[in-house]
Amino acid sequence: MATTVDARAETALARTRRARRIVRALGELHPDARIALHFSSPLELLVATVLSAQCTDKKVNEVTPGVFARYPTAAAYAAADRDELEAILRPTGFFRAKANSLMGIGAALVERFDGEVPGRLEALVTLPGVGRKTANVVLGHCFGIPGITVDTHVGRLSRRFGLTTETDPVRAESDLAALIERRDWTIASDRMIFHGRRVCHARRPACGACAIARMCPSFGTGPTEPAEAARLVRGDAEAAR
Template sequence: MTSSSSVRLPRGAKTRAPQVLASLETLYPDAACELEFRTPFELLVATVLSAQATDVSVNACTPALFDAYPDALALSQAEPEDIEPFIRRIGLYRAKAKNLVGLARQLVERHGGEVPNDFAAVVALPGAGRKTANVVLSNAYGYPAIAVDTHVGRLARRLALSVQTNPDKVESDLESLFPKASWVFTHHGLILHGRRVCYARKPHCAACLMATFCPKVGVEHAEG
């Protein structure tokens, strides 16, 4: 969890947050991570690959990748050029191949080949960061967190739950507004709503369950 934001929450944010949560629970009661994985290691790899890429594109390439490199030890023995053919259709695939090999080697050298249940240790892995650590630890180990991607950040601002643009500060604002037990669900629910209704360029406000209390309804959305 981040430290408290230095900027005040938008007016009415504390009233809207329960309404947002209730709407998400109605719309997406089974909201969960859409990356396909079987182990914490697979989730870590998939999450690193998902940066600036869709979950659909990641899920399309990871089965073959995981067949060839099922664990950190196997991946640590590869070279980036060995990984590139598996992920070539994903954006920034060369940098990601390098990071995957680097994180696998670090897992083997420092953590016995296992993904540690430790926030700082995951953040320190090549290609990882705060969002990756939140996604991996919350979905693999039940760590309470709201990981802020482009969808979560966009909805947080449109619903006037935060005025921040820095993902870490948005995370802090959201975690101050929602019950800790709901953080993981809130993260997944906001992502689904961003993908299915509250689009970046032309949000489908007419079909939105939150239209009655959303401050942005009827306002032209220029944010991408």
Template sequence: MKKAAAQQSAAKKTAAEKTAAKKTAAKKTSPAKPAAKKAAPARKAAAKKAAPAKKAAVKKAPVAGKPLVAPKKATAAVKAAPAKTVVRPGKGESRTALVRRARRINRELAQVYPYAHPELDFENPFQLLVATVLSAQTTDLRVNQTTPALFAKYPTPEDLAAANPEEVEEILRPCGFFRAKTRSVMGLSKALVERFGGEVPDRLEDLVSLPGVGRKTAFVVLGNAFGRPGITVDTHFQRLVRRWKWTDETDPDKIEAAVAALFPKSEWTDLSHHVIWHGRRICHARKPACGACPIAALCPSYGEGETDPEKAKKLLKYEKAGLPGQRLKPPQAYLDAGGRPAPPLGAG
């Protein structure tokens, strides 16, 4: 009996030891379970990320028998590229660019006014000299209406030098400032007789030594009576070259020097005619006709005057004997049917 009880006790002890050993082994392996639990969410997240791609792939796949439809464009606002700033000619212009633009303006004006010439009527250097002196502070048209009577009565410097001042004043009265102009034309006539044998000199220094004769008048005579190039800086010329930014000078002599440096000497006389004609007909002092200007694209001052083409056309001026200030067509229209220049302005 005792032996049987001992065997049973030993068996229980052995079973207890086995149970304890199993529990110890279970405890050692139990930490691996949380790792498995942590790996599960990662797998689920990867599956969720892959799911939209599969859905998208399914959506993009075309369905048989149905037309393809382009996906809608993004509605996000797109910023437009900033507009380019248009720089008018003359702003930040290099010397080379200025010369090119100035010469192009002269070429364009030469096509618009191919018949440009002095608008004073004359038959010899003496008549041109006197007429130019009389044109100060008045129009060429008025001078052309006055000089025929003057030259008919006093055709030579000798005749005018010996004239009765009161009679000359009466003839010159329509020109304005007639007393001062009488002194000038009689004084220069006397100087021509006493110093130059009654002939008009063809040198600048001699011409400017005559009473009432400045550089402007001298260059008119030299360029148009003797064919010697010169720049005539009158009020029209001064106004336009400053508007075109050829120079900022205000003194006539400095303007002359600045503009002369932009052109070959051979072009000086014709350049003067082109600029003066344009100033009288289109680029007026008070209200230039910008909308009818053939060189608007080359002008830094475009917009100072009327830019509407139809309104600008009404500002164009065309002078003809007996019709001062008559407004007609643009200068290009002053050509005949064959494309030849029409009679010059100021002609009868």
């Protein structure tokens, strides 16, 4: 299954068309693509996304029920006992920095946004510990505002797909935004994350079992023999680890 894509010789129009075909193909391959974090409000998703830094979504989902029950409002985070909050967050790693962020977010929301999570990018990124990635997650999944989330999976896949050469997330986001239709920004990110977890792994991508191999200039980075590649494909349980 040799690829014929040469991203270096591709015109801007051809790259745009290929990017959109990839997004559609990923939708067919991963029709269940969705955000893996559990939440029921913008505040809960904001907190869960902050906790997901350097931590698996599976572990975050194990910890957040207790967090959400103990701290149901922004005011509760602002008034949290630091030692207690750190103890609850410890399983997610970097718990001191995360406690700082959550307490700071709570205080900022109370002081500047009446305790509510704002639905604007420029406001969200002013909150402690909140960058464009976290803001786009919240906007896309809670407010219906399209956003591209360049996490490690989206960054890796977008470079392998030849859609960007940037390692800086903000620059990669800009490149992807120019190629993908705005209405698809959020779901394209979810689909790429699913594909990165299930098929296009960092160390050994399952190239020979990849449904979009013909559109990928990096075909051959991993095993190309179908049976060997198929053994690398992960199911939901494995991908969530």
